[in-house]
Amino acid sequence: MKKVIATSKAPGAIGPYSQAIIVGTMIYTSGQLPIDPETGEMVAHEIALQTRTCLKNVKAILEEAGSNMDKIVKTTVFLSDMANFVKMNEVYKEFFSGDFPARSAFQVARLPKDALVEIEVVAIL
Template identity: 90%
Template sequence: MKKVIATSKAPGAIGPYSQAIMAGNLIYTSGQLPIDPETGEMVGNDIVLQTRMSLKNVKAILEEAGSSMDKIVKTTVYLSDMANFGKMNEVYKEFFSGDYPARSAFQVARLPKDALVEIEVVAIV
């Protein structure tokens, strides 16, 4: 069974997709941009601020679905510039304790709204 997950504590979709989908005991989030859900605006032009906001948005979606950051099994991080990998990584590790999830990280040509980072996850409930 497929269930749409939506929360006002993370930015709404900017296209024809859902914030997340729950299928069985797994949650698949869409890529989360560093958009402040209260203002609808991108936070700064700094990888530290943007990574933190993207992960806060992921956390809000998972909590809405009855899950949490420690139940993430896989993350995918899209970066506009791999030179930002180290700073992104420093912020990323603040959001996890114990065993880290599996992860892939890629530099891409461009992200929506010219973001510096976008993060999607797969988590269990």
Template identity: 60%
Template sequence: MINKIDTAKAPAAIGPYSQAIKVGNTLYLSGQLPIDPATGEFPSEDIKEQTARSLENIKAILAEAGTNLTKVVKTTVLLKNISDFAAMNEVYGEYFNGTCPARAAYQVAALPKDALVEIEAIAMID
């Protein structure tokens, strides 16, 4: 069975997609831009603050689905500029430690709303 996961604690989808889809005990999260759901804006133009906001959005969706960051098995990080990798990675490491998820990180030509970062995730649900 396929179930859609939505929460007002993360930004609404800005296109024809869901915040997350649960299939069995696996949760597939759409890429999360660093949009503050309360304001609809980015926290700043700082990569560290944008990374934290994207990860807070992921945490909110995971919580809505009944899971948390410790159950994330894979992430993909899209960066506007790969030179932001070290700063992004510093913040990312504050959210994931111990057995960290598998990860890929790429520089892309552009992100929606001219964001500096977008992060997607796959997680398990008990």
């Protein structure tokens, strides 16, 4: 059985999908864009700020589900330009303590709303 997770502390879906789904003891988030949940607007077009906002949104969703960043087992990072990888990585590591989760990172042709980065995660409860 699956359970839908939704919080106003992260941006609402911009399409027909949920912020996250719990199945058993696993949480699967949708890709989080660098949208400020209070304004509904994309943050400045700068990779560090956008990465930080994506991860804050992930954190809010996990907390709503009863989990946290330390329980992430896998992340997927989508970048509009792999030249932003180093700066994204600098911010990314600020959100984790101890062992880092497994991760994939890809350059994609384009992201929704022309974001520089989008991040999705899989975590345990």
